[in-house]
Amino acid sequence: MTMTASPLPAPNRRPAFGAGFRLGRTAVALVVIVVVVAAALLAPLLAPFDPLSGDGALRLLPPGTEGHLLGLDAQGRDVLSRLLWGARPSLIAGLVPVAAALAISLVLGLLAGYASSFLGGLIMRVIDALFAFPMILFAIATVSLLGPGLTTIIVTITVSLVPYMTRIVYGAVVGEIGKGYLETARLLGASRSQVLFKELLPNVVSPSIVYATTLIGPMIGFSSGLSFLGLGIQPPNADWGRMTVEGVEVFAQGAPHVVLAAGIAIIVTSLAFNWLGSGLRDILDPQQG
């Protein structure tokens, strides 16, 4: 089965914005990411209240209530504090699986493209079979094996990203082999492993990192979706997806601020990672831009 594109957001082929604007955008994205990461790391210091215990008397008070910038949730817990603490699992779920899948895919893709054709064929056929599995089915299967939680989210997303990333790495490897310089290096006396690690790997890594970066944003969204379905973070702890679920329950009571806060956090963070991805592509992989 050939798949000509991935169902994950593809990077823009022809950027709508000029180079200067896009550089500025990448800078904005970096600032946002630094702020979000810092907020997650410093949550114990920054959060004005305990994210897990609330004051029932203050439940559902709107943003701007004294001392509670983003208001309170259904159990009278401070939304800002929960948002700050929730950044931790949300960022982990976006970053760790993408990094893990990148590492696995680099090994698989290099093996498939550069090792024996039998092994290569085998790897790529298995990858093809994995493509027939929608991501969410992986999630369900992993939950039934491991139970819900952050580990489940990480394993699920890692496993489901490997086929996509291995395709990209494999494609890059085949492309590099076609350029002929690897043959030249071999003829000049380089060993197989020298060719693999010194010549091939550096050229395959940058397009792979660019692709991986574009996956972080969607995976933050996907992981919050898993928590939304009850497959991820369990109460009373919360990532941004779990906050959305809790917000939904009070939606009808005229308190949309919990859902809005969580959703805007997801959108802004995802968008920042997507912009960083296209910025990195401009820098590392200009032919693709």
Added chain:
Amino acid sequence: MIAFFLRRLTAAILVLAAVTFVVFLIVYLSPGDPVKTLLGQSATAEQIAGMRARLGLDLPFHEQYGAWLWRVAHGDFGRSISTQVPAMSILLPAFGNTLILALSSLFLSLLFGIAIGVTSGFRAGRLLDKVLMFFTEVLAATPVFWLGLILIWIFARELGWLPSSGMRNMRARGSSLDLLAHLVLPSIAASVLAISIIARLVRGAVIDVLASDYVKIAQAAGMSSFRIFRKQVWRNILPPIISVGGLQFGTLFGGVIFVEAVFAWPGISAQLFNAITAGDVAVIQAGVLMIAATFVAINLVVDMVLVWLNPRRALS
């Protein structure tokens, strides 16, 4: 063409065979004993052993797998362990409902994706293009379930224009207008990611075609933009649209689970979810297999259409 088709068909069958193995393995490995669930806490060890033997659960893995595969190949997907209804009679109606949602989302994805992509491509670099591209970027960053909730909030709760959940209104049973009203919000939520992907792809393709020599000649000869679009651009952007559209259709099947959850749509993911909670092995296996088979079949069809449009593809 026929050789290509046979090759692809063989590959598809091999993939499906691999899927059956994975499906069976996952269920085999998963914790929870369906027999204990079935017989309850008070069951004696003999009763449990007897039931295991009757269900063939005491056999070694390869024999269980072989027996299951044999039955599946003959169209017998087993019965739900809790309700004793055949798995397929639970899943088929739900599959139909998911298909309705997936098809209407595909329609919206193509309609808006192509409209935005073509507009942006013809206006590349202008303000409209920038606004539209920013819009697609925000759409791509918006979680589907969250968007669904916001749509419910605005259009069902605040404005009261559309129903917030389900597929049919009890009072308006069978009315297609009622079904359509229930379809609008879930279809929009399910299609945003695909709209954003298709729009960006179409935009790139339009820009490529507009930069080509033959379009420049046509423009120089005074051909109108609309004619250029109809005669030149359309033909060139069709293949990428079909391949991404097909792929999106496949992922919609797996991805609508979020939308189905938010809008309480009675589709296949709801059944699958129930089955998992209940440890209903036969329904899980049949449901996963059904989704995977649909995915594989769609890809096969997309490949064939692409080769039909451009026979040179068959050689690669």
